[in-house]
Amino acid sequence: MGFKCGIVGLPNVGKSTLFNALTKTAAAQAANYPFCTIEPNTGEVAVPDPRLKKIAQIASSKEVVPTRISFVDIAGLVRGASKGEGLGNQFLANIREVDAIVHVLRCFEDDDITHVEGRVDPVADAETVETELMLSDLESLERRTTQMRKRATGKDKEAQTLLPMMDEALKLLQDGKPVRLLLDGIAAEDLKILRSLNLLTSKPVLYVCNVAEGDAAEGNEHSAKVQEMAAAQGAKTVVISAAIEAEVAQLADEEAAEYLDAMGLEEPGLDRLIRAGYELLDLITFFTAGPKEARAWTVAKGSKAPQAAGVIHTDFERGFIRAQTIAYDDYVTLGGETAARDAGKARDEGKEYVVADGDVMLFKFNT
Ligand SMILES: Nc1ncnc2c1ncn2[C@@H]1O[C@H](COP(=O)(O)OP(=O)(O)OP(=O)(O)O)[C@@H](O)[C@H]1O
Numbered sequence: 001m002g003f004k005c006g007i008v009g010l011p012n013v014g015k016s017t018l019f020n021a022l023t024k025t026a027a028a029q030a031a032n033y034p035f036c037t038i039e040p041n042t043g044e045v046a047v048p049d050p051r052l053k054k055i056a057q058i059a060s061s062k063e064v065v066p067t068r069i070s071f072v073d074i075a076g077l078v079r080g081a082s083k084g085e086g087l088g089n090q091f092l093a094n095i096r097e098v099d100a101i102v103h104v105l106r107c108f109e110d111d112d113i114t115h116v117e118g119r120v121d122p123v124a125d126a127e128t129v130e131t132e133l134m135l136s137d138l139e140s141l142e143r144r145t146t147q148m149r150k151r152a153t154g155k156d157k158e159a160q161t162l163l164p165m166m167d168e169a170l171k172l173l174q175d176g177k178p179v180r181l182l183l184d185g186i187a188a189e190d191l192k193i194l195r196s197l198n199l200l201t202s203k204p205v206l207y208v209c210n211v212a213e214g215d216a217a218e219g220n221e222h223s224a225k226v227q228e229m230a231a232a233q234g235a236k237t238v239v240i241s242a243a244i245e246a247e248v249a250q251l252a253d254e255e256a257a258e259y260l261d262a263m264g265l266e267e268p269g270l271d272r273l274i275r276a277g278y279e280l281l282d283l284i285t286f287f288t289a290g291p292k293e294a295r296a297w298t299v300a301k302g303s304k305a306p307q308a309a310g311v312i313h314t315d316f317e318r319g320f321i322r323a324q325t326i327a328y329d330d331y332v333t334l335g336g337e338t339a340a341r342d343a344g345k346a347r348d349e350g351k352e353y354v355v356a357d358g359d360v361m362l363f364k365f366n367t
């Protein structure tokens with residue numbers, strides 16, 4: 001498995017600072033100069049989910065194990081990256097490997113921190129980066145479609161399946177639009193085809209407004225402009241101060257709560273960001289619960305019960321028989337597995353069952 005969000009943006013906007021906060025490490029070097037990061041940093045992050053704690057309480061579980069997603073801190077892109085400027089090709093290749101993009105935008109004023117364009121304008125920055133991604137896609141698609149067209153005329157099945165999607169993507173890019181516009185309401189089959197093309201602008205995007213410490217609670221005029229831009233695209237925005245988050249991540253729980261309170265914040269911005277990233281990846285959570293542990297697991301939305309079983313162990317998928325399934329609300333309202341079973345709310349689901357977010361599952365399988 002391993003679903004990955006790539007942290008992308010111009011150089012020196014706070015990507016590594018954010019990554020360190022997310023992973024509660026200092027694994028990535030963060031410093032005040034552009035291109036501090038060259039090699040990508042990857043780290044796993046626990047996905048905060050209050051439902052898990054509830055389930056653990058009800059099941060009197062000894063251990064509580066959250067599910068995890070990965071974040072990848074990628075080097076900054078500059079104007080001309082698609083033509084190889086500033087190691088652009090290498091960095092774009094790093095972006096190709098992630099499933100979704102967390103686009104960090106500098107929304108803080110600070111004369112001491114270099115901005116590669118010499119001014120703070122997050123909307124223009126977003127366009128600069130997006131343009132490079134689109135140019136890179138355009139070039140790669142143009143190259144591939146010429147070949148594909150030949151193969152399609154020669155009755156090549158694969159080419160005939162791929163070509164219509166490639167043409168649609170190409171048309172958007174030629175109009176200066178990202179391919180992710182095709183994602184809206186796309187059929188599962190088409191989504192597979194689109195994903196197989198592995199275009200940079202077909203990945204879902206979420207914008208992070210990195211604001212100054214004092215603006216973390218309310219945002220500022222820069223983040224407001226980003227929110228407007230994002231809303232027009234149907235994209236989400238998270239306002240966060242990477243600088244605060246990096247500090248909070250170093251504190252013990254109690255101190256962190258006090259610090260957040262002083263900043264006028266209810267929860268770490270990171271929690272909001274991780275959840276938004278999780279949604280961006282189109283993932284859902286199911287749970288397993290017992291006296292030993294309560295655990296959250298991740299599957300792609302639309303996955304069936306055997307696939308969910310396979311996340312726990314490949315043997316579970318191979319030998320899948322059925323899954324006792326209790327909806328989260330039933331589990332909590334009724335007070336656990338036994339009570340849910342007594343109330344007839346523990347369903348026996350088979351191979352074709354599509355897992356719902358929050359399902360508490362118990363798999364029966366042959367080995
Ligand atoms: N919200 C913020 N307010 C003030 N300074 C910040 C904020 N976020 C990050 N910084 C500072 O900006 C500088 C650049 O941060 P960082 O190294 O994380 O950027 P980056 O995007 O990873 O850069 P690169 O592309 O070069 O790897 C650091 O000095 C960091 O402390």
Ligand SMILES: [Mg+2]
Pocket residue numbers: 015016017029030036037073074075
């Ligand atoms: Mg960096």
